[in-house]
Amino acid sequence: MxxxxxxxxxxxxxxxxxxxxxxxxxxxxxxxxxxxxxxxxxxxxxxxxxxxxxxxxxxxxxxxxxxxxxxxxxxxxxxxxxxxxxxxxxxxxxxxxxxxxxxxxxxxxxxxxxxxxxxxxxxxxxxxxxxxxxxxxxxxxxxxxxxxxxxxxxxxxxxxxxxxxxxxxxxxxxxxxxxxxxxxxxxxxxxxxxxxxxxxxxxxxxxxxxxxxxxxxxxxxxxxxxxxxxxxxxxxxxxxxxxxARFGQRLATRRVIQARLAAALAGVAGVTPFPVRDGTANGYAVLFLADDPAMASLLGEGLGEAGFVSDPHRYAYRPLYRYDAFADIPADDCPNATALCSLLVSLPCHEGVAPTDEQRMISTIRRVLES
CATH class of the missing domain: 3.40.640.10 (Type I PLP-dependent aspartate aminotransferase-like (Major domain))
Structure with a gap:
């Protein structure tokens, strides 16, 4: 591996x-x-x-x-x-x-x-x-x-x-x-x-x-x-x-990988591909939602152990008002944002992701969900 x-x-x-x-x-x-x-x-x-x-x-x-x-x-x-x-x-x-x-x-x-x-x-x-x-x-x-x-x-x-x-x-x-x-x-x-x-x-x-x-x-x-x-x-x-000069080529390549990973995730029970509404995403990352926060955390850890960085896990993604820099600013709770931050998992989809990497990411997700 x-x-x-x-x-x-x-x-x-x-x-x-x-x-x-x-x-x-x-x-x-x-x-x-x-x-x-x-x-x-x-x-x-x-x-x-x-x-x-x-x-x-x-x-x-x-x-x-x-x-x-x-x-x-x-x-x-x-x-x-x-x-x-x-x-x-x-x-x-x-x-x-x-x-x-x-x-x-x-x-x-x-x-x-x-x-x-x-x-x-x-x-x-x-x-x-x-x-x-x-x-x-x-x-x-x-x-x-x-x-x-x-x-x-x-x-x-x-x-x-x-x-x-x-x-x-x-x-x-x-x-x-x-x-x-x-x-x-x-x-x-x-x-x-x-x-x-x-x-x-x-x-x-x-x-x-x-x-x-x-x-x-x-x-x-x-x-x-x-x-x-x-x-x-x-x-x-x-x-x-x-x-x-290579912007269009990079964008096209990433969207192909993004589409393949999203299609593979669509058939996996326990996770849902993040919807793209009224537009097209640029291929920065593939996003999906776990069924619950505990599973999202486990998926982030499992992907990391397999060599794939999930940004929400790496950055402890959370609503802005929960960061120390904004602690003195009055803020009401945002329940949808809280739920979204706790469920989100990402996968890389750039030119360095080989087909074997795609397969390993999906198999890692399946393994974590099954365990």
């Missing part, structure tokens, strides 16, 4: 990536204002079908910039799904606002519960963050309509959802601004990094200034407005350009 550990992360690097980075090195222009960064941003815009992409230092920074660009700060509230990762809610604290944790629609969905969101609105509510966890599309047009009715900003956290679609739109391109990550665990890998997507030219200019200490373009001075230093370095941008 192979002892190699198969994680969700699978950075795919080859000689084209090395050549791209070496070419950027040869220019000796390595800062976040180097021409290769603009080249990368144009390539991102074409890939995702939007007018503007703004590269930055991380997916967390992308959310932070989106909140700053909309003037969100002290005294404001931002609704965040209780099932979101810590990195989604930290920027809310960073701008001085208060995260309000809302429940999901049911225990088999990352979509926000619209009635629960409605009940948590207050005169201080300024924005709602939508999150497609593990690349599974979540919130559809109904959430956007709710935001429009109440004059709220919708920020899409698509950090794990490169290539996921809801309807005819890519997740991250359906609102005024979308935030994505290019951490090494993602389909587009620059080590660390992120980017924002928007069709709003004024918004793009604001984001550029905010990520570069108040400076919009070369030749201008810093401090034209408030800004931070959230630029993406040139070497990371060069790697991003190279990574984009």
């Amino acid at each position: 192979s002892t190699e550990v198969l994680d969700t992360a699978h950075p795919l690097l080859d000689e084209t990536d090395s050549a791209a980075v070496m070419e950027a090195l040869s220019t000796r222009d390595l800062s976040g204002t180097a021409p290769v960064v603009a080249t990368y941003e144009r390539a991102l815009g074409r890939t995702f079908g939007v007018g503007h992409a703004v590269a930055c230092s991380s997916g967390t920074a992308a959310i932070h910039l989106a909140l700053l660009a909309h003037g969100i700060g002290p005294g404001d509230e931002v609704i965040v799904p209780a099932t979101a990762p810590v990195m989604t809610a930290m920027p809310v604290l960073a701008v001085g606002a208060r995260p309000v944790f809302a429940d999901v629609a049911d225990s088999a969905s990352f979509a926000l519960s619209l009635p629960d969101v409605q009940s948590r609105l207050s005169p201080r509510t300024r924005a709602i963050i939508s999150v497609a966890m593990w690349g599974y599309p979540a919130d559809g047009d109904a959430l956007a309509a709710l935001c429009a009715r109440h004059g709220l900003i919708l920020v899409e956290d698509a950090a794990q959802a490169h290539g996921s679609r809801t309807g005819d739109r890519l997740v991250g391109t359906r609102g005024r601004v979308g935030a994505l990550s290019t951490h090494e665990r993602k389909l587009i890998n620059t080590g660390e990094g992120g980017f924002l997507l928007t069709d709003d030219t004024d918004m793009a200019r604001r984001l550029v200034a905010l990520r570069n200490a108040g400076k919009i373009a070369r030749g201008e001075e810093f401090g034209r407005c408030f800004g931070l230093n959230f630029k993406l370095p040139a070497l990371s941008a060069a790697l991003g350009v190279s990574q984009l």
